[in-house]
Amino acid sequence: MFRRIVLGLVAGVLSATSVFAQAAPAAQAPAAPSQFVFPGDGGMILNFVKADKTADFEMVLGKVKEALAKSEKPERKAQAAGWKVFKASEPGPAGAAIYVFFMDPVAKGAEYKVGDILVEGFGAEGQALYKTYSEAYGTPAIGALLHLTNVIALGK
Amino acid sequence: MLAGVLSAASVFAQAAPAAPAQQATPAKNPYMFSADAAITINVIKADKTADFEMIVGKLKDALQKSAKPERAEQAASWKVYKAAEPGPNGSSIYVFLIDPVMMGSDYSLSAILAEGFPQDVQPLYKTLAESYASQTILNLSLIADLAK
Numbered sequence: 001m002f003r004r005i006v007l008g009l010v011a012g013v014l015s016a017t018s019v020f021a022q023a024a025p026a027a028q029a030p031a032a033p034s035q036f037v038f039p040g041d042g043g044m045i046l047n048f049v050k051a052d053k054t055a056d057f058e059m060v061l062g063k064v065k066e067a068l069a070k071s072e073k074p075e076r077k078a079q080a081a082g083w084k085v086f087k088a089s090e091p092g093p094a095g096a097a098i099y100v101f102f103m104d105p106v107a108k109g110a111e112y113k114v115g116d117i118l119v120e121g122f123g124a125e126g127q128a129l130y131k132t133y134s135e136a137y138g139t140p141a142i143g144a145l146l147h148l149t150n151v152i153a154l155g156k
Numbered sequence: 157m158l159a160g161v162l163s164a165a166s167v168f169a170q171a172a173p174a175a176p177a178q179q180a181t182p183a184k185n186p187y188m189f190s191a192d193a194a195i196t197i198n199v200i201k202a203d204k205t206a207d208f209e210m211i212v213g214k215l216k217d218a219l220q221k222s223a224k225p226e227r228a229e230q231a232a233s234w235k236v237y238k239a240a241e242p243g244p245n246g247s248s249i250y251v252f253l254i255d256p257v258m259m260g261s262d263y264s265l266s267a268i269l270a271e272g273f274p275q276d277v278q279p280l281y282k283t284l285a286e287s288y289a290s291q292t293i294l295n296l297s298l299i300a301d302l303a304k
Contacts, residue, residue: 040240041237042237044195044237044251058299058300061299061300062300064302065300065302068302079302080302080303081303082303083301083302083303084255084298084300084301084302085298085299085300085301085302086192086193086296086297086298086299087296087297087299088294088295088296088297089190089191089294089295089296089297090293090294090295098294099299100195100294100296102195102253102255104235104253144197145241146237146239146240146241146249146251147239147240147241148237148238148239148240148251149237149238149239149240150235150236150237151209151212151236151237151238151250152212152213152216152235152236153234153235153236154215154216154219154230154231154234154235154236155219155228155231155232155233155234
């Protein structure tokens with residue numbers, strides 16, 4: 001047996017990849033590239049959602065899907081084409097549910113900001129939906145946001 | 157950071173532990189996935205990425221040359237990515253995405269390498285084990301495919 005299951009924490013692991021959903025910058029700063037643009041082959045976001053807010057979170061994700069489907073922007077269609085949402089069987093911190101966004105292929109140059117997609121699709125209602133979405137997040141909100149490059153597809 | 161988080165899902169690769177003093181209940185194999193898809197987040201030591209990628213190449217060879225039909229099926233939905241973001245202590249993060257999962261199949265790298273390279277499995281597995289800083293496994297149910 002070469003492995004040991006560790007029932008505990010993956011303590012402080014993926015440095016420099018934590019993003020919290022909200023928080024506007026306090027002062028004017030040079031615009032950094034958006035973390036929600038994926039220049040490589042894929043992207044992955046681990047979202048931690050309060051245990052009692054999963055229905056809200058999933059409801060809003062349904063609206064995101066609707067907004068992407070009805071958008072006339074080709075990049076929104078391209079985003080939808082490679083974007084899957086999964087729920088993990090394993091719990092996150094403080095009993096949070098872990099939702100994984102996996103994007104492959106990514107729409108080059110497109111920003112995967114849920115708030116923007118909702119407002120584009122639903123206007124003022126989109127803002128209310130985004131509030132519901134934001135309030136569903138646990139602490140931390142996002143466990144990892146990774147910009148991915150294909151190394152190998154084992155079947156090819 | 158992958159903020160201090162994933163209970164019951166972390167596996168650390170390491171050298172073989174000593175044999176248990178008495179018979180224990182066999183633990184569930186964490187590499188027999190139980191949902192639609194699975195990811196493993198593999199944190200690889202900074203100076204061991206070439207070793208890890210060499211093993212991934214061997215993994216592909218073993219899957220492709222296997223006479224077992226399920227190995228080809230496993231390979232068909234198994235992708236390996238590297239993250240642009242560094243892990244702790246300059247480590248590299250490799251993500252395995254398996255979508256869809258082949259239920260009932262064992263995705264243990266050690267088992268696949270042993271099948272494909274029975275003569276070399278010990279040194280290969282030693283190299284693999286020494287490359288790991290940590291590993292996190294998530295079994296995933298599909299909630300939405302935003303294209304469908």
